[in-house]
Amino acid sequence: MRPPRRSTLLAALSALALALPLVAEAQAWPAKPVKIIVPLAAGSAVDNAARIVAEKLSQDLGQSFVIENQAGAAGLIGAGNVAKAAPDGYTFGGFNDSIMTMVPHLQARMPWDILKDFEPVSLVATVEWGLVVNAEAPQRTAADLIATAKQAPGKVNYGSGGNGSPQHIAMALFASQSGVQMTHVPYKGATQAAMGVAGNEVQAAFQGIATVNSLVKAGKLRLVGVTTARRMPQFPEVPTVSESGLAGFEFNSWFTLMAPAGTPRPIVQALAAAVQKALADPGVKEKLYAQGLTPRGSSPEELAAATRAQLARYGALIKQNGITAE
Template sequence: MPTTRRQALLLSLALATPLAALAQAWPSKQPIRLIVPLAAGSAVDNAARIVAQRMQQELGQSIVIENQPGAAGLIGAGNVAKAAPDGYTLGGFNDSIMTMVPHLQARMPWDILKDFEPVSLVATVEWGLVVPADAPQKTAADLIATAKQQPGKVNYGSGGNGSPQHIAMALFASQAGVQMQHVPYKGATQAAVGVGAKEVQAAFQGIATVTSLIKANKVRLIGVTTPRRMPQFPDVPTVSESGLPGFEFNSWFTLMAPAGTPKTIVSQLNAAVQKSLADPDVRAKLDAQGLTPRGTTPEELGTATRAQLAKYGELIKKNGITAE
């Protein structure tokens, strides 16, 4: 073999060896950081804590969850994008961060399709329509009737301009042909508490976010956005059957890694997710929080992300939703 070819081969092996060794040895140090760009107590945060606890057993290393809310998730997600692609920094994202926010910002600091490696769609967060516990509205139809009687006077809370709560209610109002006043909070949890405190008259929320408030009789669940009634709340009708036919809405909890993370590490992470979701205890905990276990391949999540990105781009433009 000519010297130049031999040298090139040796150089290529030298460059490849550290990456291969890293992938083979992973995870060999503690901890693994899971950045959740949302407030503690949010639906995605609850899901992340349930699943991460089980994943630790599969991986043999601790997973530390870091809540980094703010700027619609841009900052926390950006910290994941900028992290070393070594499997020790991951992101726990919802579909708002992945497929809504990119359509609401004039300039994005990262690209969801280029700066991240999909690992798995872990669970979907099922949603519900809540009002204060002593509100007169008992169904979605009641809320629509009130909004029609008082155009522009019925207000609703959300986790912020362009948040999933905002988009869900904007779509609801648009389909129902009513005008409602938007009151943005600094997070989904704060908006849910705002309903319980009667600061606002209604909100769409992930069931996981409001479960404790429902049990404490602080808010009343008057509709769920699933195709069928939820087993946890058999007496609560779907929004579709009780006021707005065809209306459905949910959100995602996904696991993402920085772009360039070795495929072997992504595969190990995906396997840990699948095994965790197969655990009856994990499934029961997710179910109790209004979360549906999913589990996909990285490729399936990538395909779903591209489709959802296009879908919400069209919906946001059609409904004139802005982040300001």
């Protein structure tokens, strides 16, 4: 075997010299409190999940993980502040997939690029969704709602958290797959839309379970279907939308952690591993399940692939249904 050339040795030594500070930085990380910007309101499903996981990360890693809510402009402002933050491992974003894969198709001009301006860290949990009607409504299943909508095209109103919101996208997907026409009534937020169904202002809505759980328990809303592949253990009597009227229908929201582009890879991987450990904790699992969330966990590479696929999927759906943010 021939000895390596001097140039090859120099290149290898240079690469090692560059890598060693990153490794040392990752080993020392975190050396101070870490901020997680959530571009959504406090009390939202993603915010609740972020606080549950952040508490465990703080315990495990010995530094505070602080949640900072920066709601507004469909998440554009908060996400933009993550993109502009120093890529030093002390600012991350707690995003849902609406911010990541729906909003980019609804804005004429985007201030950031989800694929270029961020480093995926981990899919943390999914927010499971359900189809709700007023507690006094005659519908008991998704099939009943489809039948009602087919009998009176355009007469069934549904509420959402606004044009282009996940609630809007979910019902557009439902209507497209079932071949029904319903009228969209946008509210100023998901909670307001849920209250609209409870007050009989609109007849139905898709909502995150965490958003409507208390209204269902209080007898103001009826959960007629869940959008998971199988029935949820929390609601064993509630059929899936797939089994009760629309085969193959599934919908959920993500809670992910994203970093500014350029964040050192060892730190990204260290946080992803810490998230996996946190999600394995029985107490964390119990708290997430109680909120209507399913613990997930992923590698940065898996989240990157899922983001690209979801971006394409929602792009096609939004274009097909002519959905806009106006």
